[in-house]
Amino acid sequence: MLLSNAVRLPKVSYGTYKVAGKNMEELLDAALDAGYRSIDTAEGYRNEAAIGAALARLLPAHGLTRPEVFLTSKLAPRSQGYESCLKAVAASLDALQTSYIDLYLIHWPGAAGLDPADPRHAELRAGSWRALEHLLAAGTLRAIGVSNYGRAHLRQLLDICSTAPHVNQVECHPYYQQKELREFCGKNSIHVQAYSSLGTTVEKSPLLVDPAVQEVAKEVNKSPAQVLLKWALQQSLSVIPKSNNPRHIRENMQLEFALDDRQMSLLSALDRNTKFAWDPQGVV
Numbered sequence: 485m486l487l488s489n490a491v492r493l494p495k496v497s498y499g500t501y502k503v504a505g506k507n508m509e510e511l512l513d514a515a516l517d518a519g520y521r522s523i524d525t526a527e528g529y530r531n532e533a534a535i536g537a538a539l540a541r542l543l544p545a546h547g548l549t550r551p552e553v554f555l556t557s558k559l560a561p562r563s564q565g566y567e568s569c570l571k572a573v574a575a576s577l578d579a580l581q582t583s584y585i586d587l588y589l590i591h592w593p594g595a596a597g598l599d600p601a602d603p604r605h606a607e608l609r610a611g612s613w614r615a616l617e618h619l620l621a622a623g624t625l626r627a628i629g630v631s632n633y634g635r636a637h638l639r640q641l642l643d644i645c646s647t648a649p650h651v652n653q654v655e656c657h658p659y660y661q662q663k664e665l666r667e668f669c670g671k672n673s674i675h676v677q678a679y680s681s682l683g684t685t686v687e688k689s690p691l692l693v694d695p696a697v698q699e700v701a702k703e704v705n706k707s708p709a710q711v712l713l714k715w716a717l718q719q720s721l722s723v724i725p726k727s728n729n730p731r732h733i734r735e736n737m738q739l740e741f742a743l744d745d746r747q748m749s750l751l752s753a754l755d756r757n758t759k760f761a762w763d764p765q766g767v768v
């Protein structure tokens with residue numbers, strides 16, 4: 485996917501929320517082997533140092549160099565604000581053992597410890613954005629964006645920014661499709677990256693066992709997970725499947741097939757406003 489500043493974001497990234505540090509090297513080894521060239525982490529996932537250490541060993545072992553792997557990280561709500569954001573990015577660079585990050589996102593429109601209606605959220609995230617613009621200009625970040633921003637948060641940001649966000653990473657799957665938000669992002673050249681495509685880490689994801697998803701999977705002879713990822717890719721969303729299982733990691737990269745119009749419609753008809761992650765709409 486080509487971002488509005490011509491930086492190329494791989495269509496499939498390896499998601500690392502709830503991927504523990506102790507298994508990181510084995511899992512990243514499987515991911516690189518399977519062809520992943522993009523890893524999604526965050527200050528809040530507490531695994532940046534494990535990723536940095538694993539990549540220091542794995543990149544040479546896979547014959548890869550740093551520019552061949554796209555790294556995304558995110559600013560935690562506790563680090564919102566100009567100075568804190570600069571410090572958080574410096575800490576992420578250090579933990580990831582890199583001199584630049586390919587894509588850096590404000591993880592959440594709010595700041596930690598404030599009531600959702602507190603007007604300081606807007607002030608603090610505006611400060612974070614100024615810090616990201618500064619780091620983009622310095623070349624420390626190759627692309628900058630936001631995550632969990634609704635249309636109101638984006639409108640506010642577009643009014644004050646010098647550089648518009650390149651990406652908005654949001655929850656998006658057949659049960660929660662965010663059509664209006666995606667349309668708004670499209671009009672403003674903001675790439676939408678989908679998270680929780682597989683229904684997030686729960687005992688039994690309702691998405692993976694949904695009868696329509698299973699029916700389409702049977703028709704195309706693929707797994708429900710592959711069908712859900714393909715549904716997103718065919719709408720120009722990029723995806724970030726998370727897995728602690730090397731077999732799933734491989735499977736989630738094998739997406740060279742197509743869903744036809746009827747199959748896409750069957751999946752899109754599942755929209756029901758069912759969300760798995762926290763709802764950011766209440767944050768002013």
Ligand SMILES: NC(=O)c1ccc[n+]([C@@H]2O[C@H](COP(=O)([O-])OP(=O)(O)OC[C@H]3O[C@@H](n4cnc5c(N)ncnc54)[C@H](OP(=O)(O)O)[C@@H]3O)[C@@H](O)[C@H]2O)c1
Nearest residue numbers: 499500501679680681682683684685709725726727728732
């Ligand atoms: N910006 C944000 O606020 C935000 C929020 C949530 C997530 N994210 C990002 O998006 C990534 C993905 O979202 P997510 O963590 O919510 O989870 P997800 O990718 O929707 O789902 C992960 C779950 O699906 C299972 N799974 C993975 N591949 C499978 C397969 N091929 N077949 C069957 N089950 C499979 C995993 O189990 P196994 O581990 O056993 O394979 C795990 O239980 C995160 O890791 C993170 O990087 C961002």
